[in-house]
Amino acid sequence: MEDGELVIRVPGRSESSRSCAAGGGFGETLVLQHKEVHHFFFVPFREQPIYSTRAHVFQIDPNTKKNWLPTSKHAVTVSYFYDSTRNVYRIISLDGTKAIINSTISPNMTFTKTSQKFGQWADSRANTVYGLGFSTEHHLAKFAEKFGEYKEAARLAKEKSQEKMDMAMSPSQESPGGELSSPLTPVTPPMETINGTDDLCDSTPNSDSRPEPSQNALAFAHSPVMTKHWEAELEALKGNNAKLTAALLESTANVKQWKQQLAAYQEEAERLHKRVTELECQSNQAPVIKSQKTELNQTIEELENTLRDKEEEMERLKEELENMNDLMEQKDTLTQKLEETELRSRVLEEQLSGAEQRLEENQEEQESFRKSLRTMLELLDGKIFELTELRDTLARLIEEAS
Known part of the structure; x- marks a missing residue:
């Protein structure tokens, strides 16, 4: 498989198998681009x-x-x-x-x-x-x-x-005549054919390199029983080829993820190696580290004491803040009451001004009434005086008349 390409041999006879009858034609080779694998896998089967x-x-x-x-x-x-x-x-x-x-x-x-x-x-x-x-x-x-x-x-x-x-x-392991042999050996395609790298035409054994089969063997190879064996063997090859194709597709899909995982593992290994080196260096500096640890413990204790003091101060400030909030609420309440009191004071002042004005008017009326009353008293005194004089005059006249 080259970069971006996938070579797959599809089991079954191609259209060119008729022209290759003498040497035997088996399968066809397809070269697919990486993005065409999904299309190839589903479309030809018309699922x-x-x-x-x-x-x-x-x-x-x-x-x-x-x-x-x-x-x-x-x-x-x-x-x-x-x-x-x-x-x-x-x-x-x-x-x-x-x-x-x-x-x-x-x-x-x-x-x-x-x-x-x-x-x-x-x-x-x-x-x-x-x-x-x-x-x-x-x-x-x-x-x-x-x-x-x-x-x-x-x-x-x-x-x-x-x-x-x-x-x-199981039936292909024993011949019908009872002889333990492998009749498929002379014509079974090699492993390269299953994996899709060669054609059966190219892999057929040369007639010069092997002895000619006997007439009985040829008749046996063309018998109906062997035809069934051929079909069974072909189905088995198809199944194996399909499994290999699926495994190849899954491996191709997982290569990138495996590379990422490998890179992550390498980074983790480098990090751990650096950490081990640091720890080894630190082990050589144990006394210095111990003294530093003691100083750090003292510093931690001091910081903890300071932290406790700060926490206590924070609690005190929180209480003061709560008291301040209460005082602010009281201040707001008193301010509201003061505003209400001032409002009522202004109302009372207005009422007092009206009462004073009415009082002045009443006093003026009373003074005018007193003046009128004095005038009437003076007139009455004059009338009384005149009546007294008239009485005295009448009394004197009565005395004189008697």
């Missing part, structure tokens, strides 16, 4: 989703392993796929042209509901934890139900595939 829903996609933070990192700005389609070629179930989600989820369901996976609308599962192959946030609790329950259903189906499919592979491989 259709067996269940789809929409959710917000998250991945666990690889550094803290606690926080969730959103991988989509909005809700995207999350689908279950069945890969009939590899006989596996997948969870796939695309954000535009970017695959944000590509998780193969394995029997040991578990989907966990962490809240009413959020669920998660761990993918050991991708070395991450995926999280999905749904709009309703019903969508979460449906997704979890499908997860369990397809996980069980994946387990059964894996068992059946293993049984078929065992059954297909």
